[in-house]
Amino acid sequence: MAMPKEIPKTYDAKEWEEKLYHAWEKSSFFNPDICIKAGVTKADAPIFSIVLPPPNVTGTLHTGSACMLAIEDLIVRYHRMQGFRTLWLPGTDHAAIATQSKVERIIYEKEKKTRHDLGREELLRRIESFAEESRNTIVHQTKKMGSSLDWSREAYTLDEKRSLAVRTAFKKMFDDGIIYRGERIVNWDPQMQTTVSDDEIEYVEKTSPFYYLKYGPFVIGTVRPETKFGDKYVVMHPNDERYKAYKHGQKINLEWINGPITATVIKDKAGDMAFGSGVMTITPAHSRIDFEIAQRHNLDIEPIIDDQGKLLPIAEEFAGQEIKEARGKIVAKLKAKGLLVKIDEQYTHNVATNGRGGGTIEPQIKKQWWINVNKEFERAGKTVTLKSLMQDAVRSKKIEILPERFEKIYFHWIDNLRDWCISRQIWYGHRIPVYYCSNNKQGISNFKFQISKEEKCSEPIASIEPLNKCPHCNGEIEQDPDTLDTWFSSGLWTLSTLGWPAYAETATAGKPGSENDFANYHPTNLLESGYDILFFWIARMILMTTYLLDTIPFKTVYLHGLVRDEQGRKMSKSLDNIIDPLDMISEYGADALRLALVIGSSPGNDTRIGDEKIVSFRNFTNKLWNIGRYVSNVGIRNRELRITEKPEPKSNADHWILKRLQDVTEEVTRLIENYQLSLAGEKLRDFTWGEFADWYVEIHKVEKNDAVLRFVFETLLKLWHPFMPYVTEALWETLGNHTKNLLMIERWPASTSTQGGPKKVALTLKADDAERFQLIIDIIQKIRAVRSFSKIDPAKLITVTIRRANERILVQDNGDIFKHLARISDIHITDGNAAPEKSILVQSGLLQVFINLEGIVDIKKERERFKEEKEDKEKYIMSLETKLSNKNFIARAKPDIVEAERMKLEETKKQLADLKHHLASLL
């Protein structure tokens, strides 16, 4: 049969992908409202909703996001095909600090201007236009992956609807006293000139000189001598025997950097007896631990370093100098004064840095806005805190985290959670919706701010709508200059994207339209992301939603692992090992990349990817393509064969392949339902390649049951579609099926696990036939092995003899398959028990085939091989007999297990007997 010229020999992803994505978008079936309108989904169908973890608006697609998209699109397409009302909602995040620092850097490189040169308004204008331009890039790249996102609902954390949600949430928390303003120690980034939250700190290991200094009668150690000017407290553990003589509160006069001082002894358990001398001095203004000690004992707190990272007047002659510059000079002075005991040059310690591209963190005391995670309040008659709400959501199993071990990590994080600093001194982001009356100017100042209860005007006011006048005195007002932590708005993402608060009251379940999304799609079914943002984002969404609405944001959390390079290293610019998903797509196709990301990785575990792996999946897409070429050829021969609902199985092979298809459908459905996506993909690949292509397609060349071939292939396309949407849709079109429907809205093949889908197709399959056919496959493989071992020319045809009546009908029925696949010219049947001379016995179950070797092969060599086989069988029989003679096994194992072992023993014994007999005849 001649191949139709228009189907190329290899699948060309480039040729298809853009075209198909366009067709999908044009159909609007990514939008669940349209699916209902078109009758694709029933109006009362169950819901399945996911919001996309929003990528940074200025970001580009990396392997992590590609992995996320591959997994989510798989699950979304599966549910759409299952008949769910399926919503997958896209959006982008403004990523405040990351974006601003990126744009500031670009502006500085180009124009040598800082943000202060430009001013707040101009900088924001520049960032906005940069973000807008950038947004197109990430959206375009997201589409490249084949993502079936409903773009009509696209959201942005900084757009008007999302901003309203932010102000609404802030106001409620403010009014409830959950948000407060307080002077506390913060992580200050002197480079970006802003605070940073605890979770965004990254520790970098460094080796620095460690200085031992003489502090009166003590020796103290430090890496930062420049912070020691104001140290006037010396802390030791109350149980430290070495310092028993010193009493808490005792004053000691000593010579220090800039002259004589009076130090006070403080006994506190924070002192580590095992570290150094066990004695330390503290700098409460620039260290959290020191700050806490100072608070416990009500000590003076004096700043040493300013916001720019320069020394304050307390440093006297060093005042105004930068830390780096001052340190050496200070050490020199200490040495000159004889206060330097020794220096350890090889001291390694962790330095806190701003993980979002900023500088080294300098703890400072600042007046900031905080979310109180420990404040008690009433909720449904119970006393709760934000922490307890977050714990309960998971502990009660309302939210399930996969894999489960991350629940422990989540709880541990909550246990150690401190109040969340939400104010940032950058400009890009949600302005804190708090206003101060100008009659009380000091309100905005960072120092000495005090709320006077007598004067209402002195209290800051939170407002959802912008305020122009003070509601109390009608005076001028000013807004807080700070912006909110970007995760504050991200924390509202499931709510804000689905219409809260604007439509929260009026949304009606069951009605179409985005204004009803909140009633229809909240809580969402699944939150899928990398485990690296469990704390940043997932926990904060749980915090916000449980607090604001007393419900959960999502039911299941599925965490995927990090994508690493071929050697298991993290991808990074410095290693130059970054794999760009877009390069992979253009080289191998989006489907190959998706398979490489999904198959071979399990939830929560890191996964490796490299060219080799993607190539192997590209090869598979091509394999599927070529099966399609073969099948489409059948379509041309047999035009009335379009979509076959119910094929007619005729042969053993038909029953076998349909039964296997049914099994695989069941299994794959179950695995996807359990989020075992990798296993589902592997099962499908093994079936497609190892059973359908390798066996049934070959058998079809003999038996030519077109309807079965076509049915199995089309079912496979449906099963594969969520994994590799492009090549399957392309094949669907090639088969001519697109005139009825796009594959993406076809119904998922029936199985018992099917939820919203159609009833099971009533195929009357003879399970027995299917099983018996497995014997044929098995014995053909064994014949091939003999041929290969005996170096029989593959082109040479051989003859075989079948003895005994038992299974020979099976061979007779499948004679043509046998001949074709095992390269046999004649099959002789003998009734007698006698084995043909000079032959090799091949057995599968009770089926026996003798390969006639006359003139073909060296019998002596064969005998060696048979001896090995005989020994194998003897060993196996021995182990089975031992097992079956064990009374405890018989008594305690399940009866069907015992029975199965007996059957194995019986069969193997028979095989061995025949083998021995035959071996004797060869001598």
Added chain:
RNA sequence: GGACAAUUAGCUCAGUUGGUUAGAGCGUCACAUUGACAUUGUGAAGGUCACUGGUUCGAAUCCAGUAUUGUCCACCA
């Protein structure tokens, strides 16, 4: 310092209620090659399932301990 995970073929990994003579892909070796496909086909080699003990009729699978590796959290003045 605390927690969590991993350890199965040369490499990457499956193996989810304990019952297989322990699997796949890649790689290796041998052979094949004009009809769906060399981005291929056929066959083969390759594993005490990290180690030690325990539970069980039965352990890669459950428990305890050990070793190695990795990750996260805390953070030392």
